Amino acid sequence: MTTTSDPGAVTRAPVPVPDADSAGFWESTRDGVLSIDRCTQCRRWQHPPLEACRHCGQPTRFEPVSGRGEVFSFIVVRQPTVPGHEPPYVVGLVELAEQSGIRLTGVVRAPVDAVHIGMPVEVRLMPVGGGEFRGPEFVPVSR
Ligand SMILES: [Zn+2]
Numbered sequence: 001m002t003t004t005s006d007p008g009a010v011t012r013a014p015v016p017v018p019d020a021d022s023a024g025f026w027e028s029t030r031d032g033v034l035s036i037d038r039c040t041q042c043r044r045w046q047h048p049p050l051e052a053c054r055h056c057g058q059p060t061r062f063e064p065v066s067g068r069g070e071v072f073s074f075i076v077v078r079q080p081t082v083p084g085h086e087p088p089y090v091v092g093l094v095e096l097a098e099q100s101g102i103r104l105t106g107v108v109r110a111p112v113d114a115v116h117i118g119m120p121v122e123v124r125l126m127p128v129g130g131g132e133f134r135g136p137e138f139v140p141v142s143r
Helices: 023-030
Strands: 035-039 060-064 068-077 089-096 103-108 120-128 133-140
Touching: 023 035, 023 060, 023 133, 068 103, 089 120, 089 133, 103 120
Parallel strands: 103 133
Antiparallel strands: 035 060, 068 089, 068 120, 089 103, 120 133
């Protein structure tokens, strides 16, 4: 995943710039489906995506995932950096339920003091960069 941004600017949200490896991710999320790159041979998931499997070198393709996972790590953003996100808020690194080590970054829509490592969450695909693309955010769920 590649984004562009103006360092220090709060006047413009980052806009995804899909490349050959990430285009499938952005096309899928635009259609409201979270898909992750998966090996067609050994069936391992991988993220960030690549055209070939990091494990066995065989071709990969994007496949839908559950969107469920848990907070692996997080930070609390206390300064305004992105329009539409009023601090304080949490940016989490979420490990997906499909496979250990497959982690996505996104805002966790929960009170800052409620977020903790291991918190079960589920993805919501929200407009980013003016609405042409959708990116992952996460909301708490019960197990
Ligand atoms: Zn493989």
